[in-house]
Amino acid sequence: MASPKNIPSGPAPRKARLSRDVVLSAALELVDAEGVDALTMRRLGQELGRDPMSLYRYAANRAALLDGVTEMVLNELAIFPDDPDWQAQLRRIAHDLRLLALRHPNVVPLLVTRPLSTPLGLRPLGTLRPLEQILALLIGAGFAPADALHVYRAYYGFLYGHILNELQEYIVDPDENEAILRLGLHRLPAKEFPRLRALGPVLAEYDGEVELDQGLSILLSGLAIQLSGPHPKPLP
Amino acid sequence: MASPKNIPSGPAPRKARLSRDVVLSAALELVDAEGVDALTMRRLGQELGRDPMSLYRYAANRAALLDGVTEMVLNELAIFPDDPDWQAQLRRIAHDLRLLALRHPNVVPLLVTRPLSTPLGLRPLGTLRPLEQILALLIGAGFAPADALHVYRAYYGFLYGHILNELQEYIVDPDENEAILRLGLHRLPAKEFPRLRALGPVLAEYDGEVELDQGLSILLSGLAIQLSGPHPKPLP
DNA sequence: CGCGTAAAGTCTACAGTGTAGAGAGTTGTT
DNA sequence: AACAACTCTCTACACTGTAGACTTTACGCG
Incomplete structure (x- = not known):
């Protein structure tokens, strides 16, 4: 399991340009797996193999991130x-x-x-x-x-x-x-x-x-x- | 307005034995006035003129405190x-x-x-x-x-x-x-x-x-x- | 009164939080 | 090759919940 740089899912696969979708998907995964409280900027950053601060390019706030998660879920409807x-x-x-x-x-x-x-x-x-x-x-x-x-x-x-x-x-x-x-x-x-x-x-x-x-x-x-x-x- | 020690309501009236009810009432007041996020242990302690840690005598957690607030509200019904x-x-x-x-x-x-x-x-x-x-x-x-x-x-x-x-x-x-x-x-x-x-x-x-x-x-x-x-x- | 015990309140400390601001790195266009 | 724009990282700060040890207060009993 040494996928070099292509698949974005997984714990910390390093080096793959982020995107709002990737970030929100990871956030959703995290919430599903461990609940809302587990969704911290640092934790999510770690999950994506990126610095926590990079997330602020794709969501202004933690609150906005939560909104993004709900949006993601409602899109399944x-x-x-x-x-x-x-x-x-x-x-x-x-x-x-x-x-x-x-x-x-x-x-x-x-x-x-x-x-x-x-x-x-x-x-x-x-x-x-x-x-x-x-x-x-x-x-x-x-x-x-x-x-x-x-x-x-x-x-x-x-x-x-x-x-x-x-x-x-x-x-x-x-x-x-x-x-x-x-x-x-x-x-x-x-x-x-x-x-x-x-x-x-x-x-x-x-x-x-x-x-x-x-x-x-x-x-x-x-x-x-x-x-x-x-x-x-x-x-x- | 220099009430010495009797009335428990108010910002920081010092010296009046706490009780679960006093604590929860203050918590409710705070939530009503400034929202759930404003209800932090330190802030509530300050509001009561007590050390934040004293609150743990009356609620095991911040979560338990929140539960107490909901309880307090439902009691009005x-x-x-x-x-x-x-x-x-x-x-x-x-x-x-x-x-x-x-x-x-x-x-x-x-x-x-x-x-x-x-x-x-x-x-x-x-x-x-x-x-x-x-x-x-x-x-x-x-x-x-x-x-x-x-x-x-x-x-x-x-x-x-x-x-x-x-x-x-x-x-x-x-x-x-x-x-x-x-x-x-x-x-x-x-x-x-x-x-x-x-x-x-x-x-x-x-x-x-x-x-x-x-x-x-x-x-x-x-x-x-x-x-x-x-x-x-x-x-x- | 004074003592002893239990409860109530405080202090200090620690690991973890969100995020501002400045800097470094990467990418695409000309 | 050089520029600009974007992406990402680093450092730092103020604030969070709460564990553990300590001090103060209140109260019952002789």
């Missing part, structure tokens, strides 16, 4: 704004985003947190693209723009909420087979948390996929009632 | 698990939590993020209490425990999602009265983000309260269909 079946498309996107979150659990905190510290218009374009595309999808399906925004909000709100929920209940110690123990519920005072403890087994059988899908059904049917659906324009 | 009208109760809780989030916007990242790094059973009890109490509410209303859990998930997921949404769209510069400018949308390339830019005025008129309430209506009516409601036990 494909949206087809021209799909005529908007409900099916929303369902698919939701499931894709869920899988994305499960694939990059350490990035989720960034995904939900970074936008809170950056006004909408100043966010990295990559993170705004899904919003724009879903608006396009809904407007294309016949929703009035303002209604499309409402649908988007309900949809994305619910979706992010679900993802947070699911990741919070992540299995702790899969080797342990008593649900109460596996989830650490034994620590809870039984007097104060009777129902939570009793639900141990149910909590352990969490199936995020069906839970998400049921939630979407609720949401979409509710939306149909509330907004009385899109008003398609007649063909010319 | 009142839940009445015995209310027979569970829908009304869920609505009220939702609006209360929303207001809480608006009152402590800098704490919201902690609220949604901290649980992701701590397995359910090991979280501070204060943060689990709402969960337990809402389960009690729903079970008391006649839901089977497992169904109560589903309702809780859909509800809390939606609720957190809404809060994230609303805080993300927070007004940036209220003095500016062109929505496009105020939200920073002018930076977006018009070709790539036409709908988002066009929605500037609508975005500016965001009313989180009605948005939340409409969402709750959708959710609750959807839940009624999906689960066919609670099954109240007959009175003895």
Whole structure:
């Protein structure tokens, strides 16, 4: 394994011109592997075999670097704004985003947190693209723009909420087979948390996929009632 | 204003026995005023007129301190698990939590993020209490425990999602009265983000309260269909 | 009162952080 | 070959969390 200078991935392969993409990919790898706190300038520099300061050519800040990571992850999400079946498309996107979150659990905190510290218009374009595309999808399906925004909000709100929920209940110690123990519920005072403890087994059988899908059904049917659906324009 | 030793609040009033509550309150104040990053051990120590190291008597870590802050905020939330009208109760809780989030916007990242790094059973009890109490509410209303859990998930997921949404769209510069400018949308390339830019005025008129309430209506009516409601036990 | 014990608070020190500023090295164009 | 522009490195500084030993304070008991 003495690759001289070509392949950029790997711990410290020396000498290969950096680029924003290379830097961000390495950053993402690091976050995936060891969490957000492990992403320090020095560490990332070491991972790339470069001086930490060189990173500042590709990201103004550590914060900007974190933004870059979220951007990178959101780029994995494909949206087809021209799909005529908007409900099916929303369902698919939701499931894709869920899988994305499960694939990059350490990035989720960034995904939900970074936008809170950056006004909408100043966010990295990559993170705004899904919003724009879903608006396009809904407007294309016949929703009035303002209604499309409402649908988007309900949809994305619910979706992010679900993802947070699911990741919070992540299995702790899969080797342990008593649900109460596996989830650490034994620590809870039984007097104060009777129902939570009793639900141990149910909590352990969490199936995020069906839970998400049921939630979407609720949401979409509710939306149909509330907004009385899109008003398609007649063909010319 | 030369209060000698009694009132514990204020910048550096010297000499007044610390306590977990005093420490956490000061921490919350600091986070509210200047954001999470401003909450360093040294800074908090200074704020309390004590050596930074003294804080470690009341929180094992900086992380534990952050957990304490979230706990403190969630304690402001009142839940009445015995209310027979569970829908009304869920609505009220939702609006209360929303207001809480608006009152402590800098704490919201902690609220949604901290649980992701701590397995359910090991979280501070204060943060689990709402969960337990809402389960009690729903079970008391006649839901089977497992169904109560589903309702809780859909509800809390939606609720957190809404809060994230609303805080993300927070007004940036209220003095500016062109929505496009105020939200920073002018930076977006018009070709790539036409709908988002066009929605500037609508975005500016965001009313989180009605948005939340409409969402709750959708959710609750959807839940009624999906689960066919609670099954109240007959009175003895 | 005074003593003794435990808790509360402090001091010092260390390894690690982000990043400003100036310099060295490399690359591509004329 | 010479210039300019870009990329990368070095050094330095102020600041972070926190381990460990120490000093001060508070309080119960004879």
